[in-house]
Amino acid sequence: MLDFAQGVARNRAQGDFAFTSVCTAHPDVLIASLRLAQERDIPMMIEATSNQVNQFGGYTHMTPDDYIAFVLKLAKDGGVDPERIIFGGDHLGPQAWKSEAPEAAMAKAREMIAAYVKAGFTKIHLDCSEGCLGEGATVGDDLCAARAADLAAVAEAASSNPETLSYIVGTEVPPPGGARHDDELVHPTDPQDAARTIEITHEAFKAAGLGHVWPRVRALVVQPGLEFAPAHVHVFDLEQPDLLTPVIADHPQMSFEAHSTDYQIPEVFIDLARRHFSVMKVGPALTFAYREAIYALSAIDQWSYEGQSLPQVMERLMLADTTPWESHYHGDAATQKLMRHFGYADRIRYYWATPEAVAATTDLEKRINMTPPARPLLSQYFDSKVVERADVLVTQGQSLSKSLIHAQIETALSPYLDVIS
Numbered sequence: 001m002l003d004f005a006q007g008v009a010r011n012r013a014q015g016d017f018a019f020t021s022v023c024t025a026h027p028d029v030l031i032a033s034l035r036l037a038q039e040r041d042i043p044m045m046i047e048a049t050s051n052q053v054n055q056f057g058g059y060t061h062m063t064p065d066d067y068i069a070f071v072l073k074l075a076k077d078g079g080v081d082p083e084r085i086i087f088g089g090d091h092l093g094p095q096a097w098k099s100e101a102p103e104a105a106m107a108k109a110r111e112m113i114a115a116y117v118k119a120g121f122t123k124i125h126l127d128c129s130e131g132c133l134g135e136g137a138t139v140g141d142d143l144c145a146a147r148a149a150d151l152a153a154v155a156e157a158a159s160s161n162p163e164t165l166s167y168i169v170g171t172e173v174p175p176p177g178g179a180r181h182d183d184e185l186v187h188p189t190d191p192q193d194a195a196r197t198i199e200i201t202h203e204a205f206k207a208a209g210l211g212h213v214w215p216r217v218r219a220l221v222v223q224p225g226l227e228f229a230p231a232h233v234h235v236f237d238l239e240q241p242d243l244l245t246p247v248i249a250d251h252p253q254m255s256f257e258a259h260s261t262d263y264q265i266p267e268v269f270i271d272l273a274r275r276h277f278s279v280m281k282v283g284p285a286l287t288f289a290y291r292e293a294i295y296a297l298s299a300i301d302q303w304s305y306e307g308q309s310l311p312q313v314m315e316r317l318m319l320a321d322t323t324p325w326e327s328h329y330h331g332d333a334a335t336q337k338l339m340r341h342f343g344y345a346d347r348i349r350y351y352w353a354t355p356e357a358v359a360a361t362t363d364l365e366k367r368i369n370m371t372p373p374a375r376p377l378l379s380q381y382f383d384s385k386v387v388e389r390a391d392v393l394v395t396q397g398q399s400l401s402k403s404l405i406h407a408q409i410e411t412a413l414s415p416y417l418d419v420i421s
Contacts (some may be wrong), residue, residue, distance in 0.1 A: 001043050001084050002130050004123055004166045008218045008255045011278040018273040020416040021045040023090055023283035025060045025067070027074055027350060028290055030056075032406035032414055034071075034080040042420055045123065045279065046071055047088035051096045055108075055120045057116045058096070059350070064112075064119035065091070088123030089116040090281070092104035093151065095130045102132040106147060113151045114158040117165070125168040125221070125257075126151050141197055144171050145204035153208055162213070168257055168279075170221030188225035194247045198254070198383075219257040220248070220278055224272060226264055228284070231327055232344040233263040243276045255280070263344060266415035273419045280419075287349040293303045293408035294361060296381035297401060300373050301364055313339060313360045337373060347394045365401035372400050386411055 002010065002017075007326070010017040022033045022044065030046065037044035039341055051097050052058045053067045068087055075082050090115055094105035107138040109128075116124065128147035131139050139147075156162045172189045198220060224242060246253045255278035261312060262285035269280055298310035318325060318340050325347035329339040341348060351357050378387055386407045393403035 003043075003087055004045075005253075007043065008166075008253065008278045011255050011273060011276055012252065014243060014273040015276065016420070018140045018269070018277060018416075018419045019043065019045045019086070019279045020413070020419075021088060021090075021279050021281040022286065022413075023047045023049065023060070024287060024349075024377040025070075025173060026287055026290060026349065027070075027286040028405055029286045029400070029409055031074045031078045032409040033286070034075050034085070035078050035406070036410050036413060036417065037084055038078075038080045040417055040420075042417060043084050043086055045086045045088055045336055047090045047123070047125075047281070048121075049090040050092050050109075050112060050127075054096060060353070064116045064121060068119050068121070069150050073309060085235045086123055087119075087121045088125065089113075090125050091119045091127040092116060092125055093128040093130070093147065094132055095127065098130050098132045100133055102135065105132045105377055106150065109151060110154045111133075113154045117155045117158040122164050123166050123168065124152075124155055127170075127221075129171045138171070141171055141200045144206075145169075145197075145201040146207075148201060149204040149210055151204065152210055152213060156210070156213060160293075163216075166216055166218045167213070168219045169197070169217055170219075170257070171197055172221065172223050182231060186225070186227045187223065188240070189222035189244065191247050194220060194222055194244060194408070198247065198248075198251065215253050218253055219255050220351060221257045221259060224256070224258050224275070224277065226268065227260050228263050228344045230339045230345045233344060236264055236268045236272070237272050238267060245276055248276065255279070261416075262286075266418060269416055270417045280282075280416060282413070282416060284344065284346040284349065286409055288344065288346045289350055289409045289412035290352075290405060291341075291346065293382075293386075294364070296408075297364055297404065299381050301367055301379055303377065304371065305367060310360050310364055313356060314341070314348060314376055317354060319349065319357060321351075365399070368401040369399045378404075382408070383411070 007017055007019055021078060034044055048067045052060050053062050053064055054065055057063060072082055075220035094109040097105035097108045128140055128144045131137055152167055155165060161166055202214055205211060227234040255276050257279040258272055258277045259281045261280045262282050302309055325340055328345045329336045329345055389407035390403035393406060394400055
C-alpha cells in the first residue's frame with residue numbers, strides 16, 4: 001500500500017494518482033468511504049480538523065487519540081485493513097483559539113500538534129494563515145511561515161519516528177466549509193505568490209534549524225480555481241492553462257493540495273491529478289449525500305408513518321441552536337430554511353450527532369428495516385444505480401437502510417477514487 005511520500009512521487013512522475021482525503025467524523029460516511037477503498041484496494045486518507053478534534057475535545061468531543069480509536073474501530077467492524085488508512089490533521093494552527101492573544105493561541109497550537117503526532121497522525125497541515133487577537137484576519141507570509149516552522153519543530157520532537165511525518169504548508173487556504181456567499185469570486189493562486197510562499201517557508205524552516213526536515217514538506221495548499229457556496233458550485237475550468245506546475249519543478253518531493261473540491265464534475269479530479277494535485281479534500285459533499293439518503297428514507301417512511309418527520313426534527317434542532325449555520329446562510333427566512341436543509345455548505349452535518357437526531361435517525365432506520373419498502377417506492381426517491389449497489393451491500397450482510405445510505409455516499413465518493421488508474 002502506498003504511503004504519502006510514495007503517492008506524491010507517483011503523482012509527480014505519472015499524474016495518474018491522487019489521495020482522496022475524507023474530512024469528517026460522521027460514522028456512516030467514514031465506514032462507507034473505508035469500505036469502498038478496501039473494495040478497490042487503494043489507500044484512504046482520513047483527516048480531522050483542529051476545531052473538530054483537539055486536546056480539549058473540539059466540537060466532536062474527541063481528542064486526537066479518541067478520533068483515531070474511533071476510526072480504527074469502524075474499520076475493524078467493517079472488515080477494513082487499517083494499514084490502508086493515512087491519518088491527517090487539517091488546519092493545525094492557532095485558528096481554534098484566534099480570539100486569544102497570539103502567544104496564548106500558539107501555546108495551545110503547540111500542545112495540539114504534539115497530541116496529534118503522538119496519537120498517530122502522520123500528515124500534518126501547518127496552517128498559521130489566520131490572525132489572532134490584535135492581528136489582521138490573515139497574517140503575512142513571513143509570520144505564517146515562522147509559526148509553521150515553530151509547529152513543525154514541535155511535531156518533530158513529539159514523534160518517535162519523525163521520518164514518518166509529512167508536512168503540508170501554504171497561505172492561500174480556502175475558508176473551511178466553503179464560501180459564505182454565492183457570488184464570491186474565485187481567483188486561482190498566482191504562480192509568483194506560490195513560489196514566494198515556498199521560498200519564505202523554506203527559509204523559515206532553515207532558520208528554525210529544520211533544514212533537514214524540508215524534504216518532508218510534500219504539498220503546498222493552493223487555490224486551483226474551484227469552490228462551493230451555499231447554493232452555487234464554482235466548477236473548475238478544465239481549459240485553463242497549468243501555470244502552477246512549474247512552481248514545484250525544483251522541488252521534486254512537493255505537490256499541491258486542493259481544498260473545497262466538493263461537488264465538482266468527475267473530469268475535474270482526473271485533471272487536477274495531472275496538474276500534480278496529490279491530495280483532494282472532500283467532506284461536505286459526502287455528508288450532503290448522507291442527508292440526501294436519510295431524507296429520502298424519511299420521505300418513504302412518511303407514506304406509512306404518521307409521526308413527526310426527520311426533517312421536522314432537524315428543523316427544530318437547527319432553530320434551537322443557530323450557531324453552526326447563521327454565518328453561512330443569508331437572505332430571507334424562506335431562503336435560510338431551504339439552505340439549512342439543502343445548502344451545499346451542509347451545515348446540517350453539525351447536528352447529526354445530537355442525541356435527538358441520533359434517536360430520530362435510529363428509529364427511522366428501524367422502521368425501514370422492519371417493513372422494507374416496495375421497489376417502486378424506492379425508485380421514486382433513489383437513483384436506480386444506488387438501489388442496485390444497495391442490493392449488493394445487503395447480500396454482504398448490511399441492513400437495507402444502511403445499504404441505501406452507504407450506496408448514496410459511495411456515489412458521491414467514487415469519482416475521486418476513479419483518478420487512480
